[in-house]
Amino acid sequence: MDNKRRTYGQHLTPIDIFKKYVLPKIKNDIYKYKWIDLFAGEGNLILPILEIIPKKERVDFFKNHIFLFDIQKEMVDKCIRNAINYGIPEKIAEKNIKTRDTLEVYPKSILNDNLPVYHITNPPYLYIGYIKKHKETQKHLKYFEGENEGYQDLYQIALMNDLRNKIDNMIYIIPSNFLFGNSGTNKIRDDFLKYYYIKKGIIFEKEIFEHTGVNVAILFFKRKSQPKDEIQFFEGLKINHIIKKRNYNLNPKNHYRAGSEFDEFVNNYKANTPLKIKYYLTLEEVENNKGDNELMAIDANNYKGSSYKKLKISVNDKYYNKIKSNNLWIRTVDTGNKDGRAGIYLINKSFKTDGILVTKAKYRTHPIQIFIEPTLSRDKQIILMDYFNMILEYFRDKTDSEFLTTYKYSNSEYTRKYLGLSQVKKLIETFPLLNLNECQKNEFINIIKCKNTNKLLEFVKSLKNNEGIEKWL
Structure with missing residues (x-):
C-alpha cells in the first residue's frame, strides 16, 4: 500500500473528517445535486451521505445522485463493497462506481442531465519534481503536457479539469500550500481563482492523514458568474492546538496568496542602502x-x-x-x-x-x-x-x-x-x-x-x- 501511495499520491480521507466538516454544510441540499468524486478511493467523501437518507429511499437516491470513480480497481472494489454495506445492491453499485483515469479523461456523461454536479474530492497530491525523479511515477508526466504545462502538482490538474468542465460547486481537500505557497502555486491560483470564489476554508495544522505530514485545507469553491481578477475575502477555520477563526483576503496582485503581508513588507520597504x-x-x-x-x-x-x-x-x-x-x-x-x-x-x-x-x-x-x-x-x-x-x-x-x-x-x-x-x-x-x-x-x-x-x-x-x-x- 505504501508503494501505491507514492505512485498515485493517494491519501484516503477518514470518514470522520467528512461527517464533521463537510456533511453539515451540504445536508440541506443533498437532493439538489448529483454528488460525484472523481478520485473516490473507498468512497468516504460521498457514501456517508446515504446515512441521512431513509433506507427505503437509498437505492433510488444512489441511482440518481451518486457517481464515483477511481483509477485503481482495488479501490473501486472496496468502494462498491462499502456501498453494499449501505444497502445498495451490487449490480446498481457497479453501474455508478467505475474504474477510470479521470485526470486523463473527464467523465462528461455525468454532466448530461438536469441535476447539477457537486464535486467533493480529495484528489491525488504528487509534486512534479517528485514525479520526474522516480521511475514508477514518470508515467504521470503526461498530465502536465499541452494546456496543463506549467502546473506543479496532480491536484492542480484536477482543479483545472473541473474549471474547464464548468463545474459550479466543489469541495476539495488539498495541500494548504494552495493558499500559502509561492512559486509552486502562483500559477494555479492566478488561473483558477479568476473563475472561482473560496466561500470558506478549514485549514489544518495538525495531522489528519495516517501516512503523510502534508498540511491540508478543506476549501469550498463556487464558480463566478463571470471570470474576473479581484480581491477575495473568505472566513477560515484554523485547527491546530486550538480552533480559531481567521479572515483571509487574497489579492491578485500577490497571486492570491494568503498570509502575504510579510512578503509585501519586505518587498516594498527594502532600505535604499541595505546591509x-x-x-x-x-x-x-x-x-x-x-x-x-x-x-x-x-x-x-x-x-x-x-x-x-x-x-x-x-x-x-x-x-x-x-x-x-x-x-x-x-x-x-x-x-x-x-x-x-x-x-x-x-x-x-x-x-x-x-x-x-x-x-x-x-x-x-x-x-x-x-x-x-x-x-x-x-x-x-x-x-x-x-x-x-x-x-x-x-x-x-x-x-x-x-x-x-x-x-x-x-x-x-x-x-x-x-x-x-x-x-x-x-x-x-x-x-x-x-x-x-x-x-x-x-x-x-x-x-x-x-x-x-x-x-x-x-x-x-x-x-x-x-x-x-x-x-x-
Missing part, C-alpha cells in the same frame, strides 16, 4: 585563515545531550576580527517553547562562545552565524536583533505565522514553524540604519528600545521615497 549578509562560519575558511589568535566556537554539527560541543580555533588577525565583530546568529526553527522562537540571537549570550562553526555539511535547521557588511558595533547589532525580532513577531501575530513553513507536528504550546534563510535576508535588508541622519537614528533607536512595533513600522514606511520623512527630522 549585506552572509551565512555560516565554515571549517574550510578557518583552515584557510590559520593564525595565532584563539577563539571558542560551538560545533554546529555535533549536538549531544542538551548542548553543542565546544572547540578552540586559531585564526589570523583579519579573520579573528571578522568573527569577533559578528556576534549574531539565526535560529530558523521554533523549538516549541516560548523562549525558543525562530529569530536572531547573540552568540556569546546563547552559547558562551565567539562563533558557530560548521565542521561538516551546512544545515538550514542548525544555528547559523550571520556575517554583516558593513561591520556594525555590538550596540548596533543588538538594535538590529531587536528590530528583526519585533518585526518578525508582529507578522507572526498578524498572519498567525502563515508566511512561515510548518516544521513538525508536535504537542508544543504553538505550531512550530521554519523561517527560511531568504526570508531572514529580506527582513534584514529592510533595516534602514545606514540611510538615517543622526536625528533619525536617535528616533529609530528610541522606538526600538520602547518596543513600539506599530510606530516602528510607521517609521520604516515613511522612509520609502522620502515620503513623510519630515515628521522624523
Whole structure:
C-alpha cells in the first residue's frame, strides 16, 4: 500500500473528517445535486451521505445522485463493497462506481442531465519534481503536457479539469500550500481563482492523514458568474492546538496568496542602502585563515545531550576580527517553547562562545552565524536583533505565522514553524540604519528600545521615497 501511495499520491480521507466538516454544510441540499468524486478511493467523501437518507429511499437516491470513480480497481472494489454495506445492491453499485483515469479523461456523461454536479474530492497530491525523479511515477508526466504545462502538482490538474468542465460547486481537500505557497502555486491560483470564489476554508495544522505530514485545507469553491481578477475575502477555520477563526483576503496582485503581508513588507520597504549578509562560519575558511589568535566556537554539527560541543580555533588577525565583530546568529526553527522562537540571537549570550562553526555539511535547521557588511558595533547589532525580532513577531501575530513553513507536528504550546534563510535576508535588508541622519537614528533607536512595533513600522514606511520623512527630522 505504501508503494501505491507514492505512485498515485493517494491519501484516503477518514470518514470522520467528512461527517464533521463537510456533511453539515451540504445536508440541506443533498437532493439538489448529483454528488460525484472523481478520485473516490473507498468512497468516504460521498457514501456517508446515504446515512441521512431513509433506507427505503437509498437505492433510488444512489441511482440518481451518486457517481464515483477511481483509477485503481482495488479501490473501486472496496468502494462498491462499502456501498453494499449501505444497502445498495451490487449490480446498481457497479453501474455508478467505475474504474477510470479521470485526470486523463473527464467523465462528461455525468454532466448530461438536469441535476447539477457537486464535486467533493480529495484528489491525488504528487509534486512534479517528485514525479520526474522516480521511475514508477514518470508515467504521470503526461498530465502536465499541452494546456496543463506549467502546473506543479496532480491536484492542480484536477482543479483545472473541473474549471474547464464548468463545474459550479466543489469541495476539495488539498495541500494548504494552495493558499500559502509561492512559486509552486502562483500559477494555479492566478488561473483558477479568476473563475472561482473560496466561500470558506478549514485549514489544518495538525495531522489528519495516517501516512503523510502534508498540511491540508478543506476549501469550498463556487464558480463566478463571470471570470474576473479581484480581491477575495473568505472566513477560515484554523485547527491546530486550538480552533480559531481567521479572515483571509487574497489579492491578485500577490497571486492570491494568503498570509502575504510579510512578503509585501519586505518587498516594498527594502532600505535604499541595505546591509549585506552572509551565512555560516565554515571549517574550510578557518583552515584557510590559520593564525595565532584563539577563539571558542560551538560545533554546529555535533549536538549531544542538551548542548553543542565546544572547540578552540586559531585564526589570523583579519579573520579573528571578522568573527569577533559578528556576534549574531539565526535560529530558523521554533523549538516549541516560548523562549525558543525562530529569530536572531547573540552568540556569546546563547552559547558562551565567539562563533558557530560548521565542521561538516551546512544545515538550514542548525544555528547559523550571520556575517554583516558593513561591520556594525555590538550596540548596533543588538538594535538590529531587536528590530528583526519585533518585526518578525508582529507578522507572526498578524498572519498567525502563515508566511512561515510548518516544521513538525508536535504537542508544543504553538505550531512550530521554519523561517527560511531568504526570508531572514529580506527582513534584514529592510533595516534602514545606514540611510538615517543622526536625528533619525536617535528616533529609530528610541522606538526600538520602547518596543513600539506599530510606530516602528510607521517609521520604516515613511522612509520609502522620502515620503513623510519630515515628521522624523
